[in-house]
Amino acid sequence: MTAPGPTTAYHVHRAVLTVIVLIIILLTSYLVVRGIPSLRQWVISAIDAVQDEWTSWDWRLL
Amino acid sequence: MPYLIGFTFALAAIYVAIWLTVAAVMLFVIPAFLIMLPVGLLSGVLWGCTVPIVTLTGYSRWQPRTITAQDVKQGTSNLPRLRGDNPFGRDPAWPSYLVAQSRVDLSEIWHRTVGTLGKGWRKCRDIGDGWDNPVGWVVVVVGLVPVYLTVSVGALAAVVAILLICGAALLVVTASWLLVVGVLRSGDYLVRRLRGASGSCPLCYHVSSLPAFPCAQCQQVHRDIRPGLLGAVWRRCICGARLPTTVLRAAFQLQTSCPNCLAPLRSGAAVHRDIRLPVFGPVSAGKTRLVYAGLRALREQAATASASVEFTDEQSKQAFDQGDEIVRDGGDTTKTPAGQLPTAITAQITTTRRKALLHLFDAAGEFYIDRSDNSELLFLDHAQGLVFVVDPFSIPWVQDQLGGSGQIMLVRANAAVDKPDAVYRVTAGRLRDYGVRTSSQRLAIAVTKADLLVKLPLARNLHPHRVKEWLLAAEMDNLVLAAERDFAEVKYFLVASVHSTRAADPMSPANPFAWLIARAGLQLFPDEPNPTKQAEEAV
Numbered sequence: 001m002t003a004p005g006p007t008t009a010y011h012v013h014r015a016v017l018t019v020i021v022l023i024i025i026l027l028t029s030y031l032v033v034r035g036i037p038s039l040r041q042w043v044i045s046a047i048d049a050v051q052d053e054w055t056s057w058d059w060r061l062l
Numbered sequence: 063m064p065y066l067i068g069f070t071f072a073l074a075a076i077y078v079a080i081w082l083t084v085a086a087v088m089l090f091v092i093p094a095f096l097i098m099l100p101v102g103l104l105s106g107v108l109w110g111c112t113v114p115i116v117t118l119t120g121y122s123r124w125q126p127r128t129i130t131a132q133d134v135k136q137g138t139s140n141l142p143r144l145r146g147d148n149p150f151g152r153d154p155a156w157p158s159y160l161v162a163q164s165r166v167d168l169s170e171i172w173h174r175t176v177g178t179l180g181k182g183w184r185k186c187r188d189i190g191d192g193w194d195n196p197v198g199w200v201v202v203v204v205g206l207v208p209v210y211l212t213v214s215v216g217a218l219a220a221v222v223a224i225l226l227i228c229g230a231a232l233l234v235v236t237a238s239w240l241l242v243v244g245v246l247r248s249g250d251y252l253v254r255r256l257r258g259a260s261g262s263c264p265l266c267y268h269v270s271s272l273p274a275f276p277c278a279q280c281q282q283v284h285r286d287i288r289p290g291l292l293g294a295v296w297r298r299c300i301c302g303a304r305l306p307t308t309v310l311r312a313a314f315q316l317q318t319s320c321p322n323c324l325a326p327l328r329s330g331a332a333v334h335r336d337i338r339l340p341v342f343g344p345v346s347a348g349k350t351r352l353v354y355a356g357l358r359a360l361r362e363q364a365a366t367a368s369a370s371v372e373f374t375d376e377q378s379k380q381a382f383d384q385g386d387e388i389v390r391d392g393g394d395t396t397k398t399p400a401g402q403l404p405t406a407i408t409a410q411i412t413t414t415r416r417k418a419l420l421h422l423f424d425a426a427g428e429f430y431i432d433r434s435d436n437s438e439l440l441f442l443d444h445a446q447g448l449v450f451v452v453d454p455f456s457i458p459w460v461q462d463q464l465g466g467s468g469q470i471m472l473v474r475a476n477a478a479v480d481k482p483d484a485v486y487r488v489t490a491g492r493l494r495d496y497g498v499r500t501s502s503q504r505l506a507i508a509v510t511k512a513d514l515l516v517k518l519p520l521a522r523n524l525h526p527h528r529v530k531e532w533l534l535a536a537e538m539d540n541l542v543l544a545a546e547r548d549f550a551e552v553k554y555f556l557v558a559s560v561h562s563t564r565a566a567d568p569m570s571p572a573n574p575f576a577w578l579i580a581r582a583g584l585q586l587f588p589d590e591p592n593p594t595k596q597a598e599e600a601v
Contacts (some may be wrong), residue, residue, distance in 0.1 A: 006128050006156075006163075007298045013159040013235075014167065017228050018118045024224055025111045032104060039100055047093040054088040 095208065102209045106216020113175045113217075114224050118167060126170035129162040130302035131155050134292065139253070140165065141291055153284040154300035155292040160236045162291075168225055168232075177219045179214050186210055239294055246289040250308035254332065258583055261318060261331035262338055262421055264377075264406035267440040268322035272309065273332045275316040276324075279303035285321055287312045328408045328419055329374040335418035337582040338406075339575065340441050342489050343451030344480035345427030348510035348559055350395045352451055352571050353424045354385030355559035359572035360586070366566075367587050369413040371420075378407045392559050394476070400428040403438060411584060418584045420575075427478070430485045436492045443496050447504040447578035450486060450545070452533075453478040454515050458534040462522040466597060475514050483541040490548050504581045505549040506574035507541075509533070513558040513569075526568035529554035553577055 116124050133139040135154045139162050144152065157163070190202040254260075254271065261273040275284045280301035289295070289307040296304050306312045309332055318327040341349045361371040373379035388395050398404070406421040423441040430436060442448070454460050455477035464471055493500050509529055515521045524532040533542055533554065545552045555577075558569040579586050 002547060006130075007159075008300075010156075010159050010163055013164065014118045014120075017167070017231070020228055020231055021111065021114045021118065021224055024227060025115075028107060028111065028220070032107075043096050043100065046096045050088055050092045050096075052084070052374070 063257055077532065091204075098209050099153070099212050103216040106213040106218075107220040108216075109178070110175060110215070110217035110220025111224070113178065113221065114171045114228075117171045117174055124170075124174060126163075126167050129157055129166060130155075131298070134162075135300065144282050150285050153286060153292060153297075153526065154282045155284065155305070156298040156300075157292055158294065160232060160239055164232050168228060172221060172225060175217055179217055182210055182213070183229050186548060242294045243289045246294065248309055250288060250310055252371065253310060257333075257416075258335040259332055260336045261320070261327045262336055262406070262441075262444065263320035263323060263325055263327060263417075264318060264408060265325045266323040267406075267423075267444065268320055269336070269444040271332065273313075273323065273327055274321040274324060275305070275312050276319055277305060278304050278316055283324065317515075322541055323342035328378075328410075328421075330410055330417065330419055334410070335416065335582070335584055336409075336421070336446045337418050337579055337584065338421045338423070338441060339447055339449060339578050340423040340425070340439070340445050341449040341451060342425070342442075342485070343427060343432050344430065344456060344478040344482065344485045345397075346476050346478040347451040347453040347456070347482075349424050349427065350385070351396055351448070351449045351559040352508060352510055352557060352574075353390065353407065353422050354382065354395065355389045355561075355571040356575045357382055357407070357422070358386050358389060359570045360409075360411075360575055363566060363570070363576070363587060364411065367413075369411065370408045371411050373408070374410050375408060377405065378409065381405075381407050382409075389559065392561060398424060398426040400426040402426065404441075406441070411579070411586060413584065413586060416501060418579070418582075420579065422575075424588060425478070426486075427513045428571065430489050431480055433488050433491060436489065439492070442493060443488070443498050445503065446582040447506065449506045449508055449574050449578065450489075452482045452483075452509045452538075452541075454509050454511060454521075454536070456480065456482060457536050457538060459538075461518060464518075471514070471518070475511050483538060483544070486541055486544065490544065493548075500548045500550075502550050504551045504553070504578055505544060505545055506553055506555060506578055507533075508555045508557045508574045509570075510557050510559060512556045513560050516556075516558075516569075524556065526556040529556050551581070 120126070129139045131154050132517060133156055134141065134152045138428075139152075139157055141152065141157055141162055141341060186202055186206050189206065190199045193201075260271045262269045272286060272288070276282065277284065277286050277299040280299060280303065282300055284305065285298070287297070287305065287307060287309060293305075293307050297307055297309060299305055306315055312318075313331065313333045318329075318331045319325065322328055341353055343349050357371065364371045373382055385395060404423055404425045406423050409420045409422075411418045411420055421441075423439075423445075425439055428435065429439055436442070453475075455472055455475040456479065458481065461468065461472065461477075463539060464489055488502065507529070509515070509532075516524060521532070523535065530542060533539075542552075553574075555574045556569050557571045558567075559571045559572065576586050
């Protein structure tokens with residue numbers, strides 16, 4: 001006998017899990033968007049620090 | 063000198079190369095990493111969130127394996143193994159999502175994520191292998207690996223977080239679901255237990271508290287319809303039909319079947335109290351007549367007590383109608399075919415508070431003569447009480463008292479040939495051999511053909527309430543002693559299985575049945591002593 005497709009319960013449960021995952025994605029996205037300026041600032045300051053280290057090199061050591 | 067100049071130039075070249083490398087690292091590589099690593103991490107998180115969505119929505123080839131009813135039937139559903147030795151396996155129904163498919167889905171999300179990340183790592187290795195010199199590996203190790211590592215960490219962290227949260231949500235839902243299953247299952251069990259409900263097969267005599275239910279649509283048999291892994295409130299059959307889960311609900315919506323031979327059970331089986339009463343005795347003792355006359359009298363007597371005795375199946379109704387007509391017309395009942403196992407005659411008894419199914423088993427007397435013939439009478443093993451039919455005209459003392467002129471009476475009474483105590487011995491021995499605890503059963507000894515007997519001088523001391531004394535006087539003391547030794551309770555009845563016997567008559571053929579029915583827990587008539595009530599009063 002050919003079994004029919006998954007029951008409605010399967011679809012409902014998967015839909016609920018999908019909604020949970022979507023909520024997690026939305027929350028993560030919100031946190032990332034809120035954190036982007038700080039992250040950007042951190043990256044810029046880190047790059048500046050590296051480049052400052054390079055430019056402030058004591059060339060006399062050469 | 064040229065060597066010295068050459069060495070100096072080489073040193074200067076190495077110095078410049080190192081200086082250029084350090085400059086490149088400080089000015090480009092480190093800033094590039096500082097930008098790429100967070101971007102890689104976020105890309106990984108994005109990937110870790112995409113995989114579950116794609117898997118759960120069943121997109122394209124990423125659809126997880128579906129645990130179907132076919133898997134359940136074939137034992138490939140990952141459900142726990144059935145306890146005990148069950149040759150039939152699980153029923154052909156879809157499992158609950160929470161107990162089978164959810165694990166497959168979550169597992170698929172994890173494996174899909176790990177699999178795609180693994181593919182990426184293999185790609186990195188292929189890129190390194192694609193170069194003919196070590197520079198390629200330097201590029202891969204310095205450039206690709208750190209970035210892809212952050213992607214992998216981000217993806218795995220996101221998937222682990224999602225799996226943990228989804229797993230926790232599923233656990234909460236599963237706990238609630240288990241609560242519903244437990245409440246429904248125990249409620250179903252308790253109600254049936256309190257009612258004393260069970261399903262007895264009218265054909266193979268198998269008794270089970272858990273009948274089988276063929277699906278109304280595809281006829282696939284569901285042997286354990288109770289709430290469980292295949293559904294809490296409803297279950298989905300392999301054909302897609304929705305079936306109720308509790309026995310009480312299923313019995314009203316589906317055909318109840320015997321789990322042993324799959325024959326249809328009587329309507330109300332496994333829902334109402336089940337009372338099984340075999341009638342045994344020698345050939346021509348009046349068993350069949352007692353059954354029909356008794357049912358007829360029970361119906362009449364029940365009607366006066368705001369109760370009813372009805373036949374819910376066509377077979378029992380036809381059998382009763384035929385027997386009732388014979389009793390009404392005063393004719394002789396047909397001889398029960400020897401060697402043919404009887405089909406139960408089932409009546410539904412309804413009182414103001416309760417319902418019960420009464421099954422009467424009337425096998426041919428030949429079965430009770432020889433020990434080897436009655437091994438198939440399995441209905442004797444599951445009876446709550448038995449009716450032993452004694453033909454007074456087969457008692458040697460009665461025959462002696464009648465003398466030579468009594469032959470006419472013996473012919474008129476169609477006296478049984480076999481002696482009552484011999485037949486009793488054979489049947490009691492059979493019960494003992496099959497491990498039946500007769501010490502907890504009741505026996506009604508019905509002395510039949512009272513309409514003829516009471517007219518004779520030898521029965522002048524015979525009264526409906528003094529049957530035992532009369533039997534002792536008739537030298538049936540062996541029978542009386544053996545019966546009272548073997549059974550928990552024995553009661554003696556004088557019965558006239560004729561139409562003229564009134565419903566409430568002391569010689570009514572309903573009396574042995576009414577007493578056993580009351581002892582089985584259904585008080586049919588108010589004047590019948592209620593053992594439960596008596597016990598309560600004694601306390």
